[in-house]
Amino acid sequence: MKIKQLGERALIQRIAGLLSGGSDIVVGAGDDDCAVLDTGGDDHLLVTTDMLHRKTDFPEQMTARQIGWMSVAVNLSDLASKGASPIGIVMAMGIPPDTEVEFIEEVVKGMDECASRYGTHIIGGDTDAHDELTIVGTALGKVKKGHLIRRSGARVGDLVCVTGHPGTAGAALFALDKKIPVSQDILKALFEPVPRIYEGMALAGTGSVTSMMDISDGLALSLHDMSMAGSVGFRIYESRLPVLPDVKRLLKKQELHEAAVFTGGDFELLFTVAPDKIEKARKACPLTVIGEAVEKGVFIERAGRVEELKARGYEHFRQQGQ
Incomplete structure (x- = not known):
């Protein structure tokens, strides 16, 4: 079977089924918008990641700053859906070598603006050469153990x-x-x-x-x-x-x-x-x-x-x- 026949959601479930679990995993791969870990204390640690591509995810009319903004916002949105507050974001960029330096600087400024607007910061990341601009963000968050909201939980009549x-x-x-x-x-x-x-x-x-x-x-x-x-x-x-x-x-x-x-x-x-x-x-x-x-x-x-x-x-x- 080809990946295009399976689709994203079914592929994720197949991948998740191949992964081993752990006693500290509250929500694991494929189960929700974020992975959730019990690290002790009063809060859960949440982790989410998203990959975006220049041709697929960013309309050509977007500015470099808007590309950076969206790259952070998509990760923060996952944290928001669990009721979590962000505590840091790492960003990786695959960059075509002939890209103008000023363009990437504007992308990073957009990332920083979005992170700052919602009370967090870009705390690290990675860069390498790539045929197409590709940005991968990973956001960390926390939520009180009694406040975590999952996709599941709805009851008839809600x-x-x-x-x-x-x-x-x-x-x-x-x-x-x-x-x-x-x-x-x-x-x-x-x-x-x-x-x-x-x-x-x-x-x-x-x-x-x-x-x-x-x-x-x-x-x-x-x-x-x-x-x-x-x-x-x-x-x-x-x-x-x-x-x-x-x-x-x-x-x-x-x-x-x-x-x-x-x-x-x-x-x-x-x-x-x-x-x-x-x-x-x-x-x-x-x-x-x-x-x-x-x-x-x-x-x-x-x-x-x-x-x-x-x-x-x-x-x-x-x-x-x-």
């Missing part, structure tokens, strides 16, 4: 919530692809995504959240990931999705659905909350309730009709849309 405005990054991608004018605010959602570190920490502190992850690979795929992890289903309502008015004006109906549900690129948090604790969650950060947990399946209600929501979104190795 409310499904999101931060921010899903579909904004997808709208930016659409506009760039079609070469149509779009506001800088919409482009910024794609080029300078905001990792919800402070929102994640605040939500974790309430004790109201039963499961959580980010939706950078798309809302639909994230719902399926949480469904599989927690052995529950979800039903969301298209009319409740908090899409920005500017995005609604930019996209036609089906394009809007695609951007908000499938495209990805939004670094928002998707989480579930026990109904009797929703006000605690609301006090922690702005949120929108978009559905509820059900016994099985993943569904969306559109124009009065309930449809099965396909497990489709951004996934490496596969052709997008499969």
Whole structure:
């Protein structure tokens, strides 16, 4: 079997099955957005890593600083989804030898700006020669042992919530692809995504959240990931999705659905909350309730009709849309 036939998620599960465990591993490879280690004391140590490529992950319109920013933000978003605070980041860069030094300096400045904005620092890394600019970030974080939020944990009847405005990054991608004018605010959602570190920490502190992850690979795929992890289903309502008015004006109906549900690129948090604790969650950060947990399946209600929501979104190795 070829990797492209298997797909990213199935490959990760196969790799994870080949790895040995350890008594200090709370969450291991392939089980969540971060690995979690028990190092003693009151906190868990969290580790996450992401690889980004110039051609695949960075639209050509992005500046060098924005490339650096995104390279850090993608790792911080994983920490945010566990309710963790960052404690340091290491960055490795594979750099084509004919790259201008000033370009790489700007990339590093963008990395530092993002890390500093969210209370942490770049503490090391590595460089080597590479055919294509490739950046690998590894973020370290910590969370109180009673505050760790996993993908699993949702219970039937829990409310499904999101931060921010899903579909904004997808709208930016659409506009760039079609070469149509779009506001800088919409482009910024794609080029300078905001990792919800402070929102994640605040939500974790309430004790109201039963499961959580980010939706950078798309809302639909994230719902399926949480469904599989927690052995529950979800039903969301298209009319409740908090899409920005500017995005609604930019996209036609089906394009809007695609951007908000499938495209990805939004670094928002998707989480579930026990109904009797929703006000605690609301006090922690702005949120929108978009559905509820059900016994099985993943569904969306559109124009009065309930449809099965396909497990489709951004996934490496596969052709997008499969």
